[in-house]
Amino acid sequence: MEKVDLIEQALNLTSFGMGFVFLFLTLLVFVTKLMSIIIRKIKITGHVEEQETQHNNNKSLYDELDEETKFVIEQAIKMHRGA
Amino acid sequence: MEKVDLIEQALNLTSFGMGFVFLFLTLLVFVTKLMSIIIRKIKITGHVEEQETQHNNNKSLYDELDEETKFVIEQAIKMHRGA
Amino acid sequence: MEKVDLIEQALNLTSFGMGFVFLFLTLLVFVTKLMSIIIRKIKITGHVEEQETQHNNNKSLYDELDEETKFVIEQAIKMHRGA
Amino acid sequence: MEQLNTLWVNTGLYQISPGQALMLLVGMLLLYLAIVKNFEPLLLLPIGFGAILANIPGAGIAEGNGILHIFYVVGIESGAFPLIIFMGVGALTDFGPLLANPKTLLLGAAAQFGIFATLLGAIGLTAVGVFDFSLTDAAAIGIIGGADGPTSIYVASKLAPDLLGAIAVASYSYMALVPLIQPPIMRALTTEKERQIEMVQLREVSAREKIIFPIMLLVLVALLLPDAAPLLGMFAFGNLMKESGVVDRLSDTTQNALINIVTIFLGLAVGSKLMADKFLQIDTLGILLLGMVAFAIGTACGLIMAKIMNIFSKHKINPLIGSAGVSAVPMAARVSNKVGLESNPHNFLLMHAMGPNVAGVIGSAIAAGIMIQFLG
Amino acid sequence: MEQLNTLWVNTGLYQISPGQALMLLVGMLLLYLAIVKNFEPLLLLPIGFGAILANIPGAGIAEGNGILHIFYVVGIESGAFPLIIFMGVGALTDFGPLLANPKTLLLGAAAQFGIFATLLGAIGLTAVGVFDFSLTDAAAIGIIGGADGPTSIYVASKLAPDLLGAIAVASYSYMALVPLIQPPIMRALTTEKERQIEMVQLREVSAREKIIFPIMLLVLVALLLPDAAPLLGMFAFGNLMKESGVVDRLSDTTQNALINIVTIFLGLAVGSKLMADKFLQIDTLGILLLGMVAFAIGTACGLIMAKIMNIFSKHKINPLIGSAGVSAVPMAARVSNKVGLESNPHNFLLMHAMGPNVAGVIGSAIAAGIMIQFLG
Amino acid sequence: MEQLNTLWVNTGLYQISPGQALMLLVGMLLLYLAIVKNFEPLLLLPIGFGAILANIPGAGIAEGNGILHIFYVVGIESGAFPLIIFMGVGALTDFGPLLANPKTLLLGAAAQFGIFATLLGAIGLTAVGVFDFSLTDAAAIGIIGGADGPTSIYVASKLAPDLLGAIAVASYSYMALVPLIQPPIMRALTTEKERQIEMVQLREVSAREKIIFPIMLLVLVALLLPDAAPLLGMFAFGNLMKESGVVDRLSDTTQNALINIVTIFLGLAVGSKLMADKFLQIDTLGILLLGMVAFAIGTACGLIMAKIMNIFSKHKINPLIGSAGVSAVPMAARVSNKVGLESNPHNFLLMHAMGPNVAGVIGSAIAAGIMIQFLG
């Protein structure tokens, strides 16, 4: 009785388990494909737009900072290392 | 009543807090300046003395050890790596 | 009385301790020498045998894998980095 | 069928609450800010990811024996992580510019008024009934104005652990926003002529001065404000390891492997405090608003202090370096430099601004010590 | 004389049990496999050494306040070590090949049948009275077939801590034996013509896809199987640190110092579970046998799945990459490549096999989540 | 006014005891020795800084929930830190010179008499009423003579935790003083002719011998003195990681990031034991005196043993390498080399002295095991 129960539970777990593994990974296949398609679409349509905003967005502020201060930092460090 | 008390406590904390921050950092300004002055004085007067003691003090014992054994260690390591 | 006991214990610990330290390290001397002798013997007698088995043993399977796939991995990585 | 049902009632889809769904989006917003907008990614990426993990319905990762809760208890409740980070920050800090011009310490003092103004604001808004903050809550919120992540986390873990998630997020977010928040205030409070002031070249600082400074700082803290000693002690220790030059291997590891490892787990642990039921409260909105105000006031006070000092001193200070007193090292100093260059393209303020910048770290730790002493 | 006697009765020679003597030899066998045979030395060397330390008679290193027992409680009982290792594995994983060919995820799914077949086998052998495994034991043993060390250790620590030593040893040993176990099965189940199939070149994968994938994976796990979230969450976190490109210093430390440190202590702690009285049982033999079977079945199912997919798809898959679905990254993928080269010397399957290879990691973690949900 | 008073009574200035003031100076003395005199800075800098932090009046950093007390409980009370350091030392040790000339192990044995002589001295001084040491105290003090920091800390944490601070400070200080303590003794106990003895070139040692030696050492320890197994086990493990050549990434991390991280926290935690009320006792003076004696006796016994061995052996040993038997790796070996060069400028004893030097590490660990077995 108990053994039969144990075997039944194991079979249940196996069928649900393998079923779920396949369900999950199949879903992941579709979601991944969808994601790749969307990203590649955005990339093409968004290409021009991206270039335009590149000089107005937030990141460029940092970039600007970077470029401008890079030279200063290097010089300052040089000066300071000498100290 | 309670609210008034709370505000009073906050005002107290603010006045003592800002006061202490300024007290501490002002003190730090003076102590730092003093430290710098002392160190620069010691540096000038202690310059000759330092050079004289350089060969008698403890550190030089290590230096001596270093110089003498540096060559040996290198050789030994070379020999040993070959092994 | 108690002090005498304490001293006796300390003397006991010393004699057993130093005895054991010497026993252990002497044993280690002999075991180490034995180990070195055995290894050097194996090395000489096992030299030819080793060369023969080199292409049949497990490690060589890995080596083979390594050699064969090394080129592919490098190429693949190059290709992939480009991506 | 029964097992299919078990499977279904255990899914996140079945169990998810609207709050958790919202927090998953908040977590992703933090990841977006970190990865795309480059906002303090070293902290906001782990915090954002931790927030997502903490709000997975039914997983319990941030509760009980969940791994993020373990990280929180071991690392933050004990105080260890923020203190180790502070040691690492110390090992990365160069006090040279500060030692060359010690009076810039006062700029770092003035900028701490942002902390106390925010405390007053929080209590004021509680008094008029908008929020409901206790004095300890208000103090922990105020420290956001110190613009030091580890100090904020340390104080919040002592005084207001329930608010820790919101405080840490506000702290790091606003540190990242320094290049947006500060420039308008800086331009508004200074004249073109002031912004053009050129400062005298900083003198060379000897290795001895750099070695003695952290010890001296520690002694002063020990004698005057022991409650700031854990924070400033670990900070000074890190700096001494670096400057002493005799334990380079320890200093290198502190600046790299150690601070990186602790940063990862600190971030995840902070993220675990962004669980929906704790974070989605009106208080959080208050913290975000007050934190922003704290930054603005701190920036303004630093600038004003520089102008006041110029009245009494013959060596004029460019007031733009005053805003760097809020710390947010090294971003605030770089902002000072950038705004300065706009007015005078040959005026490099970066090294001058590093003085008040690191002074701000000390100032905030002192303010933190005061809070802990009076309320802890 | 009394003290000489004390010394003698405290020696290992006096106290040693036959089981301990045998386990010392087992520990040395593991060291031999690691050092001479090069079997997963990063884990088997610390595990082997830990096993020796754990079986030193009278030292109690793996009990009570012994250092290995402390490592075990702190690192494995808490779940921290396997999860941190999984984070490191994530930071070392490249999902590129998988993203270029997502349907290879199904190969990673099929190979998990090794896990469940072994579960059934363990229960079947218990039913006929050969062994005496509970359902939780059987589940933990089955996960060996997932060919992922940290997943095996994590599940065993939750479901069957008494069997953890044997399960970890079996898991890493068979991962090392992949080049011996898989090729005969691969040759038996495929035709020469199938083995010669050349696959189309993988497309380029953009950085954005690589950044979004771990987040997407985490969200899917969060919504469908929260019990797999700790494992796959840390895995995705490690991968996001690497792919985001904004926290390179954290990613580098995770891939090096952090994963190395944790590997050392994980190995020693696992070794502490190889104490004679727990390990020297008939169950251990069962675990070793069943683990081997799990690998073989997983390999076969991966191959068969590839052949089934070829019936429905116009882009043919070389079935040899199916065996890589058991994971054992990157050894199984290299075996696919090697066996492929035997039939077609111009057919490099390595990158194609990396897809199912990392899919197998995800698949095993999902299977682990199912086990924990139903039995944990 | 009330708050001003609160502020004042909470300052360190108000609360400081004379003992704490003195200990702050002791902490600074240790920093001075570390930074300026270069005395074992890797340990004495963190210990000195820890001592300062521990004696900040009112801060409680080394008590209760203070961070240094947490480091102490987690790392030293558990035994983890000294054992991990010992693993790192193992990974940094080259047994080659010892394997080439195994009989130098006996020099490492003889030098341990310093340990036991000190034990006797401590008990003797207790008997005549100068100090008040128990047998466990005396044993822990004696281990200072082993000239191994982690062994001293490990034994003290087991046998005399109250004396740990003084013992650790004495241990590392005297290790640093080896170049001052040893040469006079070496010159006094040897003749010019003995000091000129040239030793035969060491033979090449194969990789196999180096791999098998740590395993053999562990087995011998396991069979004869299990209480030394934690120390020598971790030591052998570190060495095996290095010599096996198959886990280089683990070995590299052990030798760098891991040992550095643990050294920092070990040092701070040891420093926490230098609190005024525990450290400023007449016992501490006794420990410092006895520790110095231990070093001197150990040095002498090593030299004498070499002279005795020369009576029975045809391959003469230069007795100067005997003093290296106290360990203090690699300083003592370098001192042997230096003193040898004074008598014979073409006689490089360094590699010959590395044998007894590492033998001294093993010898001290064996002596430590004996102490723990009889008194633990």
Ligand code: NA
């Ligand atoms: Na600040």
Ligand code: NA
């Ligand atoms: Na797998």
Ligand code: NA
């Ligand atoms: Na020694």
